Amino acid sequence: MLYPSRTCSRVPAGRGRGRASDLRRDPLGIRRADQAAGGLIGGYLGGALTGRVNRTVLRAVVMTIGFGLAGYYFWTLYGPSGLHFGGE
Secondary structure (H helix, E strand, O other): OOOOOHHHOOOOOOOOOOOHHHHHHOOOOHHHHHHHHHHHHHHHHHHHHHOOOOHHHHHHHHHHHHHHHHHHHHHHHHOOOOOOOOOO
């Protein structure tokens, strides 16, 4: 199977993202404001540090993180479902 079917979702029914019930539980968007502030601070500090770090090292770090995340998500989507790591 190349693409997973919609019935094999790992999110339990009614607990997805972007639901109206999420807005009722957090009407002021406090969690979203925290994430926005973290994104702004991280973006500013990341931009300030890129001018001071060796370009080759920075590229290697970015590529390592990118390939690592791609491998992780590929494994969680297409890997064998019988293997569980940790306490799952």
